[in-house]
Amino acid sequence: MINRSLSQQLDDLSKGEYSSVELTQTYLDRIENHQSLNAYVSISKDVLEKARQADQLRAAGERKPLLGIPLAHKDIFCEAGVRTTAGSKMLDNFISPYDSTVVSLLRNAGALSLGKTNMDEFAMGSSNESSYFGAVKNPWQVDRVPGGSSGGSAAAVAARLCAAATGTDTGGSIRQPAAFCGITGIKPTYGRVSRWGMIAYASSLDQAGPLATTAEDCALLLSAMAGADEKDSTSSAVQVEDYSKFLSQDLKGKKIGLCVEYMEGLDPEMSRVIEEAIEVLSKLGAEFMDISLPTSPLAIPAYYIIAPAECSANLSRYDGVRFGYRCENPENLEDLYKRSRSESFGQEVKNRIMVGAFALSAGYYDAYYKKAQQIRRLIKNDFLEAFKSVDAILGPTTPGPAFKIGANADEPQAMYLQDIYTISANLAGLPAISLPAGFIEDLPAGIQLIGNYFDEATLLNLGHQFQAQTDWHKKAPELST
Amino acid sequence: MSGEWEVVIGLEIHVQLSTISKIFSGSSATFGAEPNTQASALDLALPGVLPVVNEAIYPKAIAFGLGIGANIGARSCFDRKNYFYPDLPKGYQITQMDEPIVLGGEVEITLADGTAKTIRVTRAHLEEDAGKSLHEDFHGMTGIDLNRAGTPLLEIVSEPDMRSAEEAVSYAKTIHQLVTYLSVSDGDMSQGSLRCDANVSLRKKGADAYGTRTETKNVNSFRFLEAAIKYEVVRQTEVLESGGKITQETRLYDPDKDETRPMRSKETATDYRYFPEPDLLPVIIDDAFIAKVRDSMPELPAQKRARFHTEMGLTDEDSRVLSSELGLATYFEDCVNICSDPIMAANWVKGDLLGGLNRDNIEISDSPVTAQAMAAIIVRIQDGTISGKIAKNVFNAVWEGKTDSVDDYIQSEGLVQVSGSHELEPIVDRIIANNPKQAEQFRSGKTKVLGFFVGQVMKETAGKANPKQVNDLIISKLND
Numbered sequence A: 001m002i003n004r005s006l007s008q009q010l011d012d013l014s015k016g017e018y019s020s021v022e023l024t025q026t027y028l029d030r031i032e033n034h035q036s037l038n039a040y041v042s043i044s045k046d047v048l049e050k051a052r053q054a055d056q057l058r059a060a061g062e063r064k065p066l067l068g069i070p071l072a073h074k075d076i077f078c079e080a081g082v083r084t085t086a087g088s089k090m091l092d093n094f095i096s097p098y099d100s101t102v103v104s105l106l107r108n109a110g111a112l113s114l115g116k117t118n119m120d121e122f123a124m125g126s127s128n129e130s131s132y133f134g135a136v137k138n139p140w141q142v143d144r145v146p147g148g149s150s151g152g153s154a155a156a157v158a159a160r161l162c163a164a165a166t167g168t169d170t171g172g173s174i175r176q177p178a179a180f181c182g183i184t185g186i187k188p189t190y191g192r193v194s195r196w197g198m199i200a201y202a203s204s205l206d207q208a209g210p211l212a213t214t215a216e217d218c219a220l221l222l223s224a225m226a227g228a229d230e231k232d233s234t235s236s237a238v239q240v241e242d243y244s245k246f247l248s249q250d251l252k253g254k255k256i257g258l259c260v261e262y263m264e265g266l267d268p269e270m271s272r273v274i275e276e277a278i279e280v281l282s283k284l285g286a287e288f289m290d291i292s293l294p295t296s297p298l299a300i301p302a303y304y305i306i307a308p309a310e311c312s313a314n315l316s317r318y319d320g321v322r323f324g325y326r327c328e329n330p331e332n333l334e335d336l337y338k339r340s341r342s343e344s345f346g347q348e349v350k351n352r353i354m355v356g357a358f359a360l361s362a363g364y365y366d367a368y369y370k371k372a373q374q375i376r377r378l379i380k381n382d383f384l385e386a387f388k389s390v391d392a393i394l395g396p397t398t399p400g401p402a403f404k405i406g407a408n409a410d411e412p413q414a415m416y417l418q419d420i421y422t423i424s425a426n427l428a429g430l431p432a433i434s435l436p437a438g439f440i441e442d443l444p445a446g447i448q449l450i451g452n453y454f455d456e457a458t459l460l461n462l463g464h465q466f467q468a469q470t471d472w473h474k475k476a477p478e479l480s481t
Numbered sequence B: 001m002s003g004e005w006e007v008v009i010g011l012e013i014h015v016q017l018s019t020i021s022k023i024f025s026g027s028s029a030t031f032g033a034e035p036n037t038q039a040s041a042l043d044l045a046l047p048g049v050l051p052v053v054n055e056a057i058y059p060k061a062i063a064f065g066l067g068i069g070a071n072i073g074a075r076s077c078f079d080r081k082n083y084f085y086p087d088l089p090k091g092y093q094i095t096q097m098d099e100p101i102v103l104g105g106e107v108e109i110t111l112a113d114g115t116a117k118t119i120r121v122t123r124a125h126l127e128e129d130a131g132k133s134l135h136e137d138f139h140g141m142t143g144i145d146l147n148r149a150g151t152p153l154l155e156i157v158s159e160p161d162m163r164s165a166e167e168a169v170s171y172a173k174t175i176h177q178l179v180t181y182l183s184v185s186d187g188d189m190s191q192g193s194l195r196c197d198a199n200v201s202l203r204k205k206g207a208d209a210y211g212t213r214t215e216t217k218n219v220n221s222f223r224f225l226e227a228a229i230k231y232e233v234v235r236q237t238e239v240l241e242s243g244g245k246i247t248q249e250t251r252l253y254d255p256d257k258d259e260t261r262p263m264r265s266k267e268t269a270t271d272y273r274y275f276p277e278p279d280l281l282p283v284i285i286d287d288a289f290i291a292k293v294r295d296s297m298p299e300l301p302a303q304k305r306a307r308f309h310t311e312m313g314l315t316d317e318d319s320r321v322l323s324s325e326l327g328l329a330t331y332f333e334d335c336v337n338i339c340s341d342p343i344m345a346a347n348w349v350k351g352d353l354l355g356g357l358n359r360d361n362i363e364i365s366d367s368p369v370t371a372q373a374m375a376a377i378i379v380r381i382q383d384g385t386i387s388g389k390i391a392k393n394v395f396n397a398v399w400e401g402k403t404d405s406v407d408d409y410i411q412s413e414g415l416v417q418v419s420g421s422h423e424l425e426p427i428v429d430r431i432i433a434n435n436p437k438q439a440e441q442f443r444s445g446k447t448k449v450l451g452f453f454v455g456q457v458m459k460e461t462a463g464k465a466n467p468k469q470v471n472d473l474i475i476s477k478l479n480d
Helices: A006-015 A019-035 A048-057 A101-108 A151-158 A175-181 A215-225 A268-283 A296-317 A332-346 A347-360 A365-386 A412-419 A423-428 A456-469 B057-068 B165-181 B222-241 B287-295 B301-310 B316-322 B326-339 B342-359 B373-380 B386-399 B404-412 B420-433 B438-445 B447-460 B469-478
Strands: A040-043 A070-074 A112-116 A162-169 A184-187 A207-212 A255-260 A287-293 A392-396 A432-440 A443-449 B005-016 B079-082 B092-095 B105-111 B116-128 B132-134 B143-145 B152-158 B194-204 B214-219 B249-254 B259-265
Touching: A006 A101, A019 A040, A019 A048, A019 A070, A019 A347, A040 A151, A048 A112, A048 B132, A048 B438, A070 A151, A101 A112, A101 A215, A112 A151, A112 A184, A151 A162, A151 A175, A151 A207, A162 A184, A162 A215, A175 A184, A175 A432, A175 A443, A184 A215, A184 A287, A184 A456, A207 A215, A215 A432, A255 B301, A268 A287, A268 A432, A268 A443, A268 B194, A268 B301, A287 B316, A296 A347, A296 A365, A296 A412, A296 A423, A296 B079, A347 A365, A347 B342, A365 A423, A365 B287, A392 A456, A423 B326, A432 A456, A443 A456, B005 B165, B005 B222, B057 B165, B057 B287, B079 B249, B116 B143, B116 B165, B152 B165, B165 B194, B165 B222, B165 B301, B194 B222, B214 B222, B214 B259, B222 B249, B222 B259, B222 B326, B301 B316, B301 B326, B316 B326, B316 B342, B326 B342, B342 B373, B342 B386, B373 B386, B373 B404, B386 B404, B420 B438, B420 B469, B438 B469
Parallel strands: A070 A112, A070 A162, A255 A287, A255 A392, B214 B249
Antiparallel strands: A040 A112, A162 A207, A184 A207, A184 A432, A392 A443, A432 A443, B005 B152, B005 B194, B079 B092, B105 B116, B116 B152, B132 B143, B194 B214, B249 B259
16 A cells, blocks of 8 residues: 555445555554654654544545645644744754644545654755764665655655655755655746645745645645735635546647756766656657746855845844743843754754855845856846747756765855755745656666746646656665564 | 933834724733733733734724825735844734834924923824733743733834923823724733833933933833823933943833943843744735725814814914814814804813813713713803803802703702893892992992992892893983
8 A cells, every 4th residue: 555656546445346444554664663754753643533533524425635645744834732843953842733734635625644754954965964863864775875865755645655745846855855756846936835834944945845746646736735825925826626627638739948048067877867757758649848037046145145144134033932842041132042043053054144144244145145146137138038949948956866965064055055956946936846867876877847826737747758668766765674 | 310411212102002802813802800820822922823914903003004194005015023022922023014004104292381382293003012020929930911912003103303301291292192092902010901112312412413311111001101201301311421332222210219220231142033924915905995994083182172173263372282182072073063163162171071070080081061061061051051150050060970961950950040131120120220329420420439329239139130231221220
């Protein structure tokens, strides 16, 4: 039952092949047996009871879209009465008194919460090594990183420790771990999913989305998660589509752009993966053409100004006064602030707060923050131009497969380059999906499709059709216990 | 104080907008609740919360802008102002930096000698208030009350156009009058609904450049504002005349000691690292919305004052007093609409009514004599039912709650004026007959004794006689 996709599990549950309790217990056992992956931060105490209720509802004829499906939530989503840490010592003791919109929407759709997954501290990282709760291991090769920041979610899905998981993506934090772990993950258009209750890293870039084994599952989850929310002013009023309806559409005549800037200097193995994907999609009727995103080389520097600038303010609320970590015996107010923050934030978080505060400071604002915002506009314009002639843009999700734990530990800038292909979609606010598309050195490799604003349907359609012709998404790592 | 210094004052006035809920959360903005009972997850800045603008702030801010003839920003954007303080839960204040909702504008103030002066307004912007730090009662610790955190404020920044404490107070009172007229704020200064920061500097008379200024923060009464500025002027004069330099700094006014003292130095002040608030999208304010606000605005105090003078024929002083507060002006106009005699209404409202309200410390809205009752009294004077003297008795009776109907009271107490010659003639005849000596004096030219006869008639009629008629009747009888 664990190698069935979420959509198949829903079928199985409705046919009575097994119960939600059995499915949930299976996952709980697996989580227990594979604790060494460190994918979870906490396990829900009442999930079996909830599974029992779901089974009863199903027996009574209830047909919610995700009824009885055990999901895992990235520990960045607040859940009422549940410890929510954002991977930080700062929030080690924080029990949220309220629900995030994502958690409550999925619960209303009938899904169960198995627990909270590990993540880079405050979603800052591309390897899941910055978590206060320790690095997550890539289930394909446990000396490798799972990617980040949604590394726990990606590892849990890949290792079949849940049916699917939620994640957030600020610069690639859903897509890069999905690629590293051989699963499917979509970052929706900015504003498609409410950010209420999702602990902020960089407000203008953060977006929640699902991680699952298939595009079909992502469509099902996204349909439940998306929508306008009066609690989030930046959420969009654009009508949410039933993404599952578009999955079977024919790809004939679909135009896919290949970004020349992304294809240049690509790792040969990654090139091979892309070429094979082009062949599959071409056979399905998609047409390929070269396009240019001339500003794309500036995406990383612009991102590493804007995201830190926003985070420097977003993380000011963690001051030891009202909740979270407070240092012992503060001498005075300044000591309280300094020690509470310096004793509980990790190095990467500190780096970004410092960079962001600097970029916003008097005399540097125009040279850094303002300039970065201008670049952001240019990047968006590049995409708008490209989408006049194509339906989606294909490229690699990452420069290469998962690297070894510790490999980039001392080189933050090398780590930042991990996001080179994913970051532009965040800066422009566009939807993008990562699909498993092959292996490099026995490690999964992912391709990325970037779509036009609110055109998640096309990305999921392309993904589903691609997965109908390939079986990369069906491959699961063999776990040692 | 030496005569060679010119005082330069600019004010920043924080006005609390009178909305039901806070600016970015649904919490109640009511004053005076138990600490932290009006603080939600958002007000506490819990992880993951997001602000949503309370749209009720826009018509209020725009009405103020229109009231001072300012430009209204076509886009309303918010920015984050970053600093750490325990009563600022997010570690940043959401405010407007680059694109304030109100730009420019001016107000006219009246100086002590009656002349007018224009004070320019630089800008007014929307922002959230911080909470309160409570230093007493916690034995070396500080208590934080977040009830006020997130209360909507309009910060009104003036140009440095004022030249004395009196001008500054007059400007602050004019702003207070305007925001209460327009229902932008309840203006209750005892609850902090209007707070002033005074920027004060001195320069040599005739100099172009401004001197170094100090900013005295959070002055919450007009009296303290005047005292604080006066203290600063004396202090700065002493510093400058003894060859010293003014330090640019923030100061606090202590009303108990009547002095200002330094709070923190601006030289070491925080870099606020302003940047656009990414959690809130720009709001477009179109002309139709502005027109709607304009249409719903009441007449402004300056317009009312001019109309009272030119159309109603009131004196300048009466016009000023009666237009000073919307409640008072409305009372007066309601009264005039019924009695159609602005002059008499002005005399009564300014005299007996305001006198009574001041004496008993009552707000006009709670006046025991309503505008309708006031007008009814005036109508009965006009139609000769009662005399002015009796009218005062009636007014007092209504004030004291002895009656709520002017006409019923006049009837039941038998206060109807004795008029018409058929009632008065026999009384006058009898009094003349009983006082032949005084009658003779009158006829021989001592017309002063007329007062004696009038007094006798009034005594006889218990004051109910129409004085003018009594006068005329006595004269004609004596001259017969």
